[in-house]
Amino acid sequence: MHAANPIALDVVDIECLRGDALIFEHLSFSVSAGRVVQILGANGSGKTSLLRMLSGLATPTAGDILWHGEPIRESARFHEQLIYQGISVGFSVSLTVRENLEYALAIAARGAQASTARALARVGLTRYHGTLFGRLSSGQRQRVALARLLLVPAQIWLLDEPLTALDRAGKELLEEMLLGHVESSGIALVATHQPLGIPPGYLQTLDMDRRTAC
Amino acid sequence: MLNPALVAPRPASFAILRREMLRLYRRRGQLIQPPLFFVLVAVLFPFAIGGDEHLLRALAPATVWISVLLATTLSLEDIFRSDQEDGSLEQLVLMAKSLPGACALKALAHWLSTPAPLIAMAALMSSVHDLEADTRSALLISLVLGTPVFSLVGTIGSALTVGVRGGALLLALLILPLYIPVLIFGAGAVRNATLSTATGSEYFFLAGLSVLAATLAPFATAAGLRARLS
Amino acid sequence: MIKTLHKYASPMHFHAVARAWSAPLLWLAAALFLAGLVGGLVLAPADYQQGESFRIIYVHVPSAWLSMFAYLVMAGAGATSLIWRVKLMDAIARAAAPLGASFTALALATGSLWGKPMWGTWWVWDARLTSELLLLLLYLGYMALQSAIDDRRAAARAGAVLAVVGVVNIPIIHYSVEWWSTLHQPATITRLGAPAMATSMLIPLLLMALAFQLLFFALLFIRVRSELLEFEQRASWVREILRQARSR
Amino acid sequence: MSSALREFFAMGGYGAFVWSSYGLTALLLVGNLVLALRRERRVLRELSMRASVGAEHDAA
Numbered sequence: 001m002h003a004a005n006p007i008a009l010d011v012v013d014i015e016c017l018r019g020d021a022l023i024f025e026h027l028s029f030s031v032s033a034g035r036v037v038q039i040l041g042a043n044g045s046g047k048t049s050l051l052r053m054l055s056g057l058a059t060p061t062a063g064d065i066l067w068h069g070e071p072i073r074e075s076a077r078f079h080e081q082l083i084y085q086g087i088s089v090g091f092s093v094s095l096t097v098r099e100n101l102e103y104a105l106a107i108a109a110r111g112a113q114a115s116t117a118r119a120l121a122r123v124g125l126t127r128y129h130g131t132l133f134g135r136l137s138s139g140q141r142q143r144v145a146l147a148r149l150l151l152v153p154a155q156i157w158l159l160d161e162p163l164t165a166l167d168r169a170g171k172e173l174l175e176e177m178l179l180g181h182v183e184s185s186g187i188a189l190v191a192t193h194q195p196l197g198i199p200p201g202y203l204q205t206l207d208m209d210r211r212t213a214c
Numbered sequence: 215m216l217n218p219a220l221v222a223p224r225p226a227s228f229a230i231l232r233r234e235m236l237r238l239y240r241r242r243g244q245l246i247q248p249p250l251f252f253v254l255v256a257v258l259f260p261f262a263i264g265g266d267e268h269l270l271r272a273l274a275p276a277t278v279w280i281s282v283l284l285a286t287t288l289s290l291e292d293i294f295r296s297d298q299e300d301g302s303l304e305q306l307v308l309m310a311k312s313l314p315g316a317c318a319l320k321a322l323a324h325w326l327s328t329p330a331p332l333i334a335m336a337a338l339m340s341s342v343h344d345l346e347a348d349t350r351s352a353l354l355i356s357l358v359l360g361t362p363v364f365s366l367v368g369t370i371g372s373a374l375t376v377g378v379r380g381g382a383l384l385l386a387l388l389i390l391p392l393y394i395p396v397l398i399f400g401a402g403a404v405r406n407a408t409l410s411t412a413t414g415s416e417y418f419f420l421a422g423l424s425v426l427a428a429t430l431a432p433f434a435t436a437a438g439l440r441a442r443l444s
Numbered sequence: 445m446i447k448t449l450h451k452y453a454s455p456m457h458f459h460a461v462a463r464a465w466s467a468p469l470l471w472l473a474a475a476l477f478l479a480g481l482v483g484g485l486v487l488a489p490a491d492y493q494q495g496e497s498f499r500i501i502y503v504h505v506p507s508a509w510l511s512m513f514a515y516l517v518m519a520g521a522g523a524t525s526l527i528w529r530v531k532l533m534d535a536i537a538r539a540a541a542p543l544g545a546s547f548t549a550l551a552l553a554t555g556s557l558w559g560k561p562m563w564g565t566w567w568v569w570d571a572r573l574t575s576e577l578l579l580l581l582l583y584l585g586y587m588a589l590q591s592a593i594d595d596r597r598a599a600a601r602a603g604a605v606l607a608v609v610g611v612v613n614i615p616i617i618h619y620s621v622e623w624w625s626t627l628h629q630p631a632t633i634t635r636l637g638a639p640a641m642a643t644s645m646l647i648p649l650l651l652m653a654l655a656f657q658l659l660f661f662a663l664l665f666i667r668v669r670s671e672l673l674e675f676e677q678r679a680s681w682v683r684e685i686l687r688q689a690r691s692r
Numbered sequence: 693m694s695s696a697l698r699e700f701f702a703m704g705g706y707g708a709f710v711w712s713s714y715g716l717t718a719l720l721l722v723g724n725l726v727l728a729l730r731r732e733r734r735v736l737r738e739l740s741m742r743a744s745v746g747a748e749h750d751a752a
Binding site (some may be wrong): 350367370374375378379380381385387390391392394395398399402419423426430433434436437440441442444 | 581613627
């Protein structure tokens with residue numbers, strides 16, 4: 001077990017309501033730097049809601065989420081270190097792959113000068129740089145999302161079902177990227193049912209069902 | 215009085231505008247729809263009012279302004295709808311350095327995609343109908359000064375109703391009362407021009423409303439987006 | 445100061461205050477209504493110009509005032525909830541909207557009833573009435589937005605943005621309608637203005653205004669109570685209230 | 693006495709307008725009160741039903 005780094009992300013007793021339906025309550029866990037958290041749970045158990053709360057898009061109806069002790073709502077540092085990838089990966093269908101990636105890089109404006117060509121090469125989509133995003137298969141779309149992870153520097157990755165349409169090579173690529181990310185003391189929270197090939201030392205699991213039951 | 219938050223770092227704001235223009239270019243076939251809709255609505259009025267040339271000429275300012283207002287209102291829903299569907303709205307809210315700045319650029323892109331072609335069409339139509347020179351110039355000046363409010367306030371409504379079922383009708387209910395001052399001063403300016411009484415005061419009001427909308431609306435749009443996505 | 449403010453802003457505490465105060469407020473408002481009605485309908489002399497129809501002023505002016513006051517409450521509560529995320533304010537804003545809408549409708553109806561003898565028609569594009577009509581549209585827009593969004597908290601936040609945008613626009617709408625109505629309104633139509641008031645006419649107006657205001661707060665308290673129960677339905681204090689309600 | 697009363701209701705010929713204004717006001721204010729109180733009762737009933745269902749669910 002690696003030396004326990006200081007707690008980076010601390011989720012304290014949060015509750016999630018959708019309308020009047022309780023999704024989960026009294027959910028607490030903490031993540032130290034250099035960890036991948038695999039979020040398991042049945043459909044509707046709140047995996048996506050949890051990730052949206054961690055991203056700051058949604059606010060928990062109770063409890064708090066702290067980044068290095070500071071509530072994420074007030075922490076600009078947290079948001080500058082974050083990438084959130086929802087189930088719909090967030091690229092415009094009427095723009096080409098390269099235009100989408102250049103746009104994502106530009107609006108984040110995190111000073112990275114990485115080249116989209118190299119990122120596309122790494123995810124094996126070089127030939128598709130000029131293709132409209134709308135014409136890609138869902139597997140290729142998730143690969144473009146992986147290219148964004150390579151391009152936009154971020155210490156925190158929030159990935160919602162990033163593997164669903166990826167083939168075996170794609171899955172291995174993501175696992176390789178995740179390993180590289182946590183080895184440079186990054187944090188990743190990944191909602192997926194598929195087993196992640198991450199060495200146990202770096203892997204932490206959070207089962208949404210077991211938590212709400214107790 | 216340049217609002218710092220609005221001047222997002224140059225590359226980001228340029229990238230947002232570039233993206234909107236690219237998307238506009240990619241569906242340039244649809245660019246003709248607002249002007250066509252405008253002509254269609256404008257053509258309806260004579261059928262309703264009757265062929266009396268004098269009456270139609272007197273009502274020309276109202277016809278043009280109401281047609282522009284309706285055509286703009288109908289196009290507002292598209293500002294955020296496709297972004298919300300493909301998830302890029304979430305990326306914009308999370309990643310944009312200055313969300314109000316991005317919303318201001320979204321409103322600018324909408325103005326270029328709908329009101330601008332409408333003003334061109336209005337100019338064309340008013341020359342076809344050979345309105346007097348000063349009426350035509352009053353019409354174009356008032357449209358240019360007033361329609362930014364349509365886009366800016368419309369973007370707030372579009373943000374508040376993104377992803378809502380029956381959003382277009384709700385959007386119209388939310389923003390039409392806010393469009394009425396522009397309609398009053400816009401059509402008023404043209405009407406005064408036809409009666410050749412002193413215009414000018416209306417232009418100042420229209421310009422004032424546009425400047426107020428330009429500085430405040432983006433912040434309301436940003437808050438609206440965060441509220442809708444929460 | 446913030447600490448005490450926070451204590452009062454807690455939903456549980458406000459619910460208790462609202463429950464305690466609504467009945468006395470209602471009784472006080474009823475008493476003031478009685479005094480105002482006697483003063484306004486019986487004691488006050490008829491207006492030399494408008495005759496007895498001026499007595500409609502005693503319901504029109506207070507409801508017109510409350511139609512504006514309720515929107516200010518909505519926008520103030522909305523802005524507070526947007527800036528400091530105070531849950532109570534969401535409940536107050538949502539509770540104030542239907543009240544504001546009904547007072548606006550009342551102001552419109554009594555205004556048109558008051559104007560009918562003078563104008564000969566039920567509706568004239570008088571600046572004040574037109575502004576009230578647009579204010580009613582703002583309320584209806586707010587309430588439509590609330591019902592279109594399922595999640596109560598997200599609806600309240602979106603409504604807060606709309607209320608703040610609305611309150612910025614109200615003076616603009618009012619001024620442009622004034623400018624517009626002076627253009628086309630022939631001088632003959634006397635504007636809907638309150639006539640010069642003798643004190644015996646003025647006192648009932650103040651009594652009625654106070655009665656309306658207290659009634660507004662009482663109604664607001666009652667509505668806020670049910671909003672708070674819905675917002676905080678999982679909280680222990682709500683379960684306690686439900687338990688008491690069930691045992692009664 | 694009755695002529696004074698009749699005169700009072702006539703309101704100098706404006707009786708229709710004055711009394712309909714006041715009637716409308718009374719209707720609206722009392723209506724608001726009744727609706728508000730009835731809504732509170734409905735909310736209490738709904739929530740306690742939902743809470744008791746919740747209670748059985750937790751107990752089961």
